[in-house]
Amino acid sequence: MTRSPSPLVIDGISKRYGDLTALDGMSFTVHPGEIYGFVGSNGAGKSTTMRIALGVIAADSGEVRLGDEPLTESSRRRIGYMPEERGLYPKEKIGTQLIYLARLHGVDKSSAENRTTGLLEQLGLSDRADDQLESLSLGNQQRVQLAAALVHDPDVLVLDEPFSGLDPVAVNVMSDILVERAESGVPVLFSSHQLDLVQRLCHRVGIIAAGRMRAEGTVDELRDTGEDTYEVHVDAPGDWWRTVPGATAVGDGGDTVTLLTLDPGSPATDQDILRAAMAAGPVHHFTRRRPDLSDLFQEVVKP
Template sequence: MTHSPSPLVIDGISKRYGDLTALDGMSFTVHPGEIYGFVGSNGAGKSTTMRIALGVISADSGEVRLGGRPLTESSRRRIGYMPEERGLYPKERVGAQLTYLARLHGVDKRPATSRTSELLEQLGLSDRANDQLESLSLGNQQRVQLAAALVHDPDVLVLDEPFSGLDPVAVNVMSDMLVERAGAGVPVLFSSHQLDLVQRLCHRVGIVAAGRMRAEGTVDELRDTGEDTYEVHVDASGDWWGDLSGVRRVGGDGTVSLFTVDPGSPTTDQDILRTALGAGPVHHFTRRRPDLSDLFQEVVKP
């Protein structure tokens, strides 16, 4: 099913618990067909933001909108939610409870049953439909939890740590499902501590700390804000790079050195390479762009 484009807008929401500020003017938008990675340390405000979007808790100020309108009890039913604290019934049969959850979201019995079968097949669980949930491995239980978020064919997906505890095969299955949903026009918001997955899957990323959005953009935009590192392996002694403006050695061992270049310095990678070649044989030279985990550490540090 192709979904009508409806952005999920988090607009200036704040939440306090006594003296603790959980959220302080949190704002971002997840566009139709976009996978948005929501990352931050424990206690940064990710789960609180998601729970407010779902109406589980209320904000002190600010607003959550879907398609330009404030979320209501009715429109929240069009959100597929996967909580960090998994909440299915362990002693109920897998297929029956998925169909039941679809019916709770207003899906008629026949399409609810059909959708359940379709999802279990996609997730490789067709043969477990009549099994109790607790008889499944933890990874397969996680797949069922994703199916529960998808079974009513939601207009928005909100997933809190969906990849936690999954083996690599299950990670790939879940990743493919999220990409498929985004391809159908669904805004997908998920939080994760697995930054390699966020970097691989997400169109845009928001990095939060202490209840505030600290950095936001595409992965490439965020990586462009960090320092490149140059790794050089050259048979030379002494500070052969010493005459290069703004070049700092930040690591290395023996004839292998790691360098950064100060912002605004006229020195280029070619300048570093030419100087290294003038000092001795160069066995290796590479430019490393910062990855998302490097940027995350830089953004959230006190």
């Protein structure tokens, strides 16, 4: 499907609950065709941001826009929202309530039925359309919750912890759907504590703490801000690395395994570390470890 959607713009939103500052000037943009990972510890402000975007709660200041236009009750119908807490009817048939939700968004009956059938087939639930939601496993209930966010064919997707409780097969199914929607031009915003998935799926990532954006960029950009670690397995005394300018030992695995970093501004390179190791003794293993998103997250959010 060809789309011409607008970016989702979070512009300086703030929210307080008494003495608690839930959001403090939160700003970021999710562009059409982009999967944006929104990560932070519990209580950092992720769900509050999403609920403000959906109009569930009001911001104290700032605004949420689709392109240049502030969101209205009408334009919010263009958003597909998947809350962290399941919000469907446990005793209703799956197919019936998906059709009902599509109709609430203005979809005609025939299209609502076709979209429901297609989504349930794509999610591996085509044989469960007449089952009550509560009869499904928690993982399959999560799949239905995603179908509810997609059934009206939204122009924007906002998903709060969509991968929670899913087995690896279901994770792959949901990942493929998010990628498919992004490739059709939809801006996709999702929060997750599963940073390996965020690193694999997202074009850009925003890391928040205490209601503020602390780091933002592509995964590679964020990883480039971290410190590389060098793992060396060498048959030599543990202090052989002291001949390398700016090298610092950050851990060891016994007599033959050393973990090193290079101080900022050090003239040394990985090749200098390798040469020093080879001069000290037989080298059995040498590797450069780039920091992953989990390492960076812990560094960014620590007090």
